[in-house]
Amino acid sequence: MKSSEYIKIIKSAKNALEEYENWGEDEIYMKKISSASSLDNSFAAGSLPVSQDAELESLKKQTAACRKCSLGAHRLNCVFGEGSSNADIMFVGEGPGFDEDHKGRPFIGRAGQLLTKIIEAMGYSRESLYIANIVKCHPMKDSSDPEKRANDRPPSPEEMDSCRSYLDRQIEIIRPKIIITLGASSTKGLLKNEESISVIRGSIRQYKDVKLMPTYHPAALLRNPNLKKYVWDDMKKVMSFLKTGTI
Template sequence: MPGDHAPRSKIDPRTAGALREFLRTAEDFGETELYYRARRDVPKGPPRAESLEELYARYSGCLNCVLGKSRKKIVFGMGSLRPKGLFIGEGPGYEEDRKGLPFVGKAGELLDRILAAIGLSRETVYIANIVKCHPMREPEHPDMRGNDRPPLPEEMEACRPILEAQIRILAPPVICALGATAARSLLRTGDGITRLRGKVYGYPIADTGRTVPLVPTFHPAALLRDPSLKKDAWKDMKLLRGLIPPERNPA
């Protein structure tokens, strides 16, 4: 028979004996159908974090994927607690891994200029990444420069609960996905950044029922490699700036 070799769950003999006795007693009382009622007082997991400090304390020693084994510092994020926008990149690089801050290299300097051009700054926005630890091509050589790679799907999924909690806690009026990796992860699509940019998407904030507008654009590092992309990036920034309500004052 097809089911003869199906694996069977192992039950402790004492539990099995008690269960048989219960079923015999129920049958004696004429009960032929039994139902299982789930206990409502059993917690389904740890309570959700209600502040960035609580979230950081929970994940500061995270080893949920291989990236945690080779990192120098976790790069949680930085900026206003009531941001005018949330800017999300791909992941930390060499410099970020050492300083524990996002976008501190050449790409970060360009991001600062982009923010200033639309009347924003690191003090009025929040900056984070899809993954919080440095993805390395050769993790056995963590001190080697140029040892960067895009995060793998399983690494991004391991970090997703942290990012989703950050978005829920910060409740930004708009999200900017910096680069293809961030845009694909947030929008759960395989499309490239050239196809995705120039539009506004809705990003559902987990556990809230609310949706926030999301604008994808080129990563600052891509603009450094190909300055011809800056014209389209500027259009994206003007699009994003128009989505920020004037009453949104940073904390």
């Protein structure tokens, strides 16, 4: 059970006990409220599961200090990811670009603005989903100058492998119903597939115990708007899966 669900149970128990008090059941109220308070206290003491938000925050601190691969030496900011810790959908891109490295947030450049439009067309807000990348630091063609424009590159397989434990932990904490990989890099990084993105996109796969839908990266749609219809077809499959629970 998620910690948010424990909190809901505690709150409804307290509400019910307050009703007892309204009915004049003082004795029952005093006895029961003290046991509800001790449940709250055990939460604070950490004997019940810590919240998903707290777990993500702790993981974020670890990534901020990480230098496991060479990307960590040149980044301006570690771009951990953002969104709801209870998200049904988790988008996974390849890595931060120039804008993301400067601001420390994922998908905020032109490709990110297009991703936001796709999310809104699906009937969600950015805040209600989770957006992350397979590597948390900016892969640069020329790592000596993070201020250089047009300096982004895809992460290497080794860089993705070095960083994947952080993404895996994010997935374990959030437990999304489906992951949507954006582009060839993050798809290959998770699935280790040989097929090109044009072949694998649109077919629901499995990553550990979570469904995974590969689709094109929004940057590819900026270069070739004809790809938009394919991404929308893929998103319709995701929406249908979330609605019916079947593929």
